[in-house]
Amino acid sequence: MSAIETRLKELGVTLPDVATPAANYVPYVVVGDMVYVSGQISMNEDGLILGKVGQDLSTEEGAAAAKTCAISLLAALKSACDGDIDRLLRVVKLVGFVNSTPDYTEQPKVINGASDFFVEALGDKGRHARSAVSAGALPLGVAVEIEAIFQIA
Template sequence: MSQLDSRLAELGLTVPATSKPVAAYLPAVTSGNLVYTSGQLPMIDGVLPATGKVGSTVNADDAAHYARQCVLNGLAAARSAIGSLDRITRVVKVVGFVASDPSFTGQPGVINGASELLQDIFGEAGQHARSAVGVAVLPLDAPVEIEFVFEFA
């Protein structure tokens, strides 16, 4: 078992198989020593656990939980590109999109679900630059979508 798999097991988590793209793109690509993931939806076994806007049909706490699933899916995408998650040396950037009711302004709190999990998994190397953006709608009416940039050796 890899070091990262052991850490995930301690947290009661597993990285799923890579989700199949829903359009014409790759789950992740590398450039130099960086791996860039495509936007990750909170798919679980190929199904969205919820749809709709945060602040109306989806509450912020649930959306933060879905952001955590985006992390696991992002790790799966990274693994598909670099072979082993133990190669990741740093989380560089997180870009989170939250499908938001017009009155909802808690996007940073939703994306904290992802940021905090990355720090739990990677420790100091999980601290990263980040954007949290509210949008009108996301693919498949997902409540949250997140992109990741990881450094690897």
């Protein structure tokens, strides 16, 4: 088992299978030492995490939804690395979208659910640049969608 997967296991996290794209795109693109992962939507073993943060979900529930996106991002990264997730050098950037009400302003706290998870699971490799923006709606009505850029060896 890889060092990263050992750490994930310590955290009680198992990487899911990479989600099949719902439209005309690929899950990731590798260019040189960079991996660009398509947006991953909030879902857990029970299914999609739906709703609008600030109306249907609290900030804390939104952050938990963002963490599920981060786990799916790592699953896609593992696939891009032909199963060797230890090729990860660092998380470069996240772009997080929060399905939220017009007056909701805590999008950064929601996306912290992913950012905090990456640092907890990956240490300094998990520190990254990021954006956290509001969206009036997201695909399928999910609460959060996050895309990522990773650097690999």
